[in-house]
Amino acid sequence: MISDRDLDLRLRESKRARALRLIVRPEGVELVLPRHVGESEARHFLDRHRVWAYQKLEDIRRRSGGLKPSCLPLTGGAFVPFQGVATELIVVEGVRRPLHRRLDGAFEIHLPGGAPEQEAVEIRHALYRWVAVWMRTEVSLLIDRFSPLEGLQPRQIRIKAMKTRWGSLGPKNDMNLNWLLAFTPPEVLAYVVIHEICHIRFRNHSKDYWDLVALHDPAWPERRSWLKQHGSALLARFG
Numbered sequence: 016m017i018s019d020r021d022l023d024l025r026l027r028e029s030k031r032a033r034a035l036r037l038i039v040r041p042e043g044v045e046l047v048l049p050r051h052v053g054e055s056e057a058r059h060f061l062d063r064h065r066v067w068a069y070q071k072l073e074d075i076r077r078r079s080g081g082l083k084p085s086c087l088p089l090t091g092g093a094f095v096p097f098q099g100v101a102t103e104l105i106v107v108e109g110v111r112r113p114l115h116r117r118l119d120g121a122f123e124i125h126l127p128g129g130a131p132e133q134e135a136v137e138i139r140h141a142l143y144r145w146v147a148v149w150m151r152t153e154v155s156l157l158i159d160r161f162s163p164l165e166g167l168q169p170r171q172i173r174i175k176a177m178k179t180r181w182g183s184l185g186p187k188n189d190m191n192l193n194w195l196l197a198f199t200p201p202e203v204l205a206y207v208v209i210h211e212i213c214h215i216r217f218r219n220h221s222k223d224y225w226d227l228v229a230l231h232d233p234a235w236p237e238r239r240s241w242l243k244q245h246g247s248a249l250l251a252r253f254g
């Protein structure tokens with residue numbers, strides 16, 4: 016059975032569309048939903064065309080030089096690994112509205128529609144803005160939790176798009192964190208915060224340094240190997 020994931024399925028609700036439609040691009044298959052169509056009808060339609068869509072997707076990807084979706088810019092309907100959990104990102108065609116998180120957990124953004132490349136850029140920016148606000152709160156809570164243990168307090172937190180690093184600590188104890196930590200499991204984000212907090216005392220990776228890290232998070236080697244194993248894929252997709 017070909018799953019939605021195999022198709023890199025993306026749903027687009029459209030006010031203008033008259034009928035259900037599948038669009039196949041190298042980054043995945045898009046199912047266009049007119050307003051009047053219900054979910055079961057849409058599912059039924061998709062199931063009938065699943066094999067066709069998959070073959071066409073394979074074919075297009077082969078012809079586009081074997082580009083994998085992970086190398087392509089972020090598009091709507093994709094799954095965003097928010098806090099390590101696949102979370103749907105829904106693009107609604109219409110009057111522009113900022114990205115928000117729905118009660119069911121999915122991200123939703125309203126865009127007027129247009130070229131997919133342009134849209135991908137807009138979605139990425141919107142996601143970045145949302146994550147920067149979310150992460151600031153999240154990291155403040157982590158610092159409140161872990162700083163008192165050894166009295167190590169960063170001067171300020173900066174959320175940034177960094178190409179190669181997860182975090183760093185400036186000479187005045189300003190903590191820089193990669194926004195992509197929003198897409199790692201929560202304990203990995205906590206580990207990077209702890210890692211930088213501990214650099215306030217030791218500006219190196221000595222045995223004393225790692226002992227201090229272990230005091231806050233005894234399972235730190237697991238977090239580190241998670242980043243080694245999955246980090247580059249995240250950086251390649253979103254970085």
Ligand SMILES: [Zn+2]
Pocket residue numbers: 210214219220
């Ligand atoms: Zn370090």
